[in-house]
Amino acid sequence: MEKEALRKELKVSAIENGTVIDHIPAASVFQVINILNLSAFENQILFGTNLESQKMGKKGIIKVRSKFFASDEINKIALVAPTATLIVIKNFEVVEKKKVSIPDKVEKIVKCFNPNCITNHEDVPTRFQVIDKTDLKLRCHYCAKITAKDSMTFKS
Amino acid sequence: MEKEALRKELKVSAIENGTVIDHIPAASVFQVINILNLSAFENQILFGTNLESQKMGKKGIIKVRSKFFASDEINKIALVAPTATLIVIKNFEVVEKKKVSIPDKVEKIVKCFNPNCITNHEDVPTRFQVIDKTDLKLRCHYCAKITAKDSMTFKS
16 A cells, blocks of 8 residues: 555655745756755755646646745746746645746846846846846846846856 | 645655665755756656754755666765765665765866866866775876865866
């Protein structure tokens, strides 16, 4: 019987209290980990990637025990994982479930596309206004150049 | 009963076939992920970090489905995770279990400590001979300088 249970589809175990980030595009899981800076956490964390998903083909999932993210903290991941669902678990029950949403401002995590921008030459954190949320476009606070989805790179 | 099962210690599910890397120091889990270049894999992967371990306090575990690593591939992780155990699973059974061991040679993943080394100025992959496995010391193939454990940094 134990073995039967194990034969079920590979999955990531439940958590009692904390946050589940589901429906992450498989290709973005490690970017999400970087954006959330999970390697610095002392919480128990479970990840799975390249898991089967009826909706998405391949997906990733991240579970962080005893951690409840602020909206602006979690919404940063919408840049690389717009399909992600945020699920808040308390005592094994889902108490909140919502889509992540692209934030109005983006700080630090994205590089400015303009090679001449001060943020690419001095130790100045980047700051952008999101001017198009559908067809992702960010305007740099410093040089006013637009960094669009296709030319977006992330600070490691 | 379902709920009872869930209340058990947070754990990472079993895999049918593949490799489990257990007893990774929690602080090294993301370095191991980088060294093995897991973000480029299309295999299903499960990770857990900051899990309770009687032996180690906090540990990490990585499970890669349908992947069997060559010894020289996996032994690279001994540099950051000397306590790691490699477990090969076939049809849910453990068919091999061993400690990782420090390799004789290290290529690419470690930076040479010598700022004047050619590998720090040109696009030349690093190459080292491991001259001390207990008190980790690597001799650079190009400049012959010794990179020791305390001054070791990893290429991202």
